Amino acid sequence: MKKTAKFLTVAALLATGFSGTAMADEGFDIGADIVSTYVWRGSELDSSPAIQPSLTYTFAGIGVQVGAWGSYAVSENSGSRYKEIDLFATVPLGPGNITVTSYSDVSDDNNSKTFDFSSDGISSVEVSAGAEFGDLSLLAAVFVAGNDYGNATYCEAGYQFYDKDGYTASAVLGAGDEDYYGDAEGKKFAVVNTGISVSKDRYTASYVYNPDSEKSSLVFMASF
Numbered sequence: 749m750k751k752t753a754k755f756l757t758v759a760a761l762l763a764t765g766f767s768g769t770a771m772a773d774e775g776f777d778i779g780a781d782i783v784s785t786y787v788w789r790g791s792e793l794d795s796s797p798a799i800q801p802s803l804t805y806t807f808a809g810i811g812v813q814v815g816a817w818g819s820y821a822v823s824e825n826s827g828s829r830y831k832e833i834d835l836f837a838t839v840p841l842g843p844g845n846i847t848v849t850s851y852s853d854v855s856d857d858n859n860s861k862t863f864d865f866s867s868d869g870i871s872s873v874e875v876s877a878g879a880e881f882g883d884l885s886l887l888a889a890v891f892v893a894g895n896d897y898g899n900a901t902y903c904e905a906g907y908q909f910y911d912k913d914g915y916t917a918s919a920v921l922g923a924g925d926e927d928y929y930g931d932a933e934g935k936k937f938a939v940v941n942t943g944i945s946v947s948k949d950r951y952t953a954s955y956v957y958n959p960d961s962e963k964s965s966l967v968f969m970a971s972f
Contacts, residue, residue, distance in 0.1 A: 774808035784968040786819055786830070789902055789922055789929060790941030790958040792965050794830040796821035811840040828857040844879030844886075850894075865894035872896060883908040887922075900928035904941065917946045930960035 780801040786794040799822065804815030814837045821830040836849040852862050852871045865871050873896070876889035885906040891897055902924035910917035922941030924930070929940040943956035950971045957964040 774806050777804045777806070778802065780972050782970045782972075785965060786821070787954075787956050787965045787967050789904075789924065790943075790956060791929065791961070792963070794819075794821050794825060796823040796825055796830065798822060798830070813838045824856075828855050830855050833862065842879075843881065844877060847876045847878070849874045849876065867895060869895055897928045898925070900925045901937075902929060910946075915946060915948045917944060919944050926960060930958075 778801070780799060783798050783800060785792055785796070786798050786800075798819050800817065800819045802815060802817045804813055806813045815835070817834045817836070819830065819832040823829070831854045832852065833854055834849055834851050836847055838845050838847040850863075850871060850873050854862060854870065858870050861870075863871055865873070871894045872891050873893035874889050874891050876887060878885065878887045880886075885904075885908075887904040887906075888902070890899055890901045892899065902922060904920060904922035906918055906920045908916060908918045920941060920943050921939065923937055923939045924941075926936060926938040926940070930938045938960040940958050940960045941956065942959060943954055945952055945954040947953075952967075952969045952971070954967045954969070955964065956967065
């Protein structure tokens with residue numbers, strides 16, 4: 749069972765995961781994405797359309813942000829409806845940030861408690877570092893506690909190459925531990941996430957291709 753997440757500093761441009769460093773306004777913020785399918789770091793984790801709400805609070809002066817993010821499948825898959833609830837804290841550091849995320853798969857077929865951080869539980873903890881340098885975004889992440897999947901590691905680079913007439917376009921290249929992110933044939937590290945994303949206003953369309961599994965996805969997302 750894979751843990752999943754897509755949020756703020758680990759989310760959104762390709763429905764896969766860029767890191768963001770812009771300072772959010774202080775106080776509370778709420779929002780939601782509607783996605784045609786749930787794709788994360790190059791893999792389709794649930795084929796159903798999903799509603800993905802978010803709740804955040806940013807502390808004045810220091811920019812530290814805490815929050816929650818969820819994903820709720822619209823339809824069932826194999827008799828179960830996918831549900832995920834993640835908690836996170838992000839600390840800004842210069843041009844980047846450090847994020848600690850707790851991922852919990854609370855799907856219908858999971859009977860464990862939300863904060864079950866045992867080695868075979870439904871919750872995992874990941875530490876990630878992200879930074880932006882102009883149009884270039886970098887991300888590195890590793891699972892460190894709970895069901896940590898052997899300290900699975902992921903690295904990514906993204907680049908915004910187009911900004912015209914209200915449209916922006918970005919490309920992504922990501923690699924991870926093949927036993928966790930790929931097809932589990934024993935390789936230690938593999939490219940698992942490539943793609944292009946085009947956005948205008950609140951809408952994003954993304955083509956994602958995983959060279960390791962040789963599978964692709966076309967995702968539409970509306971943000972509110």
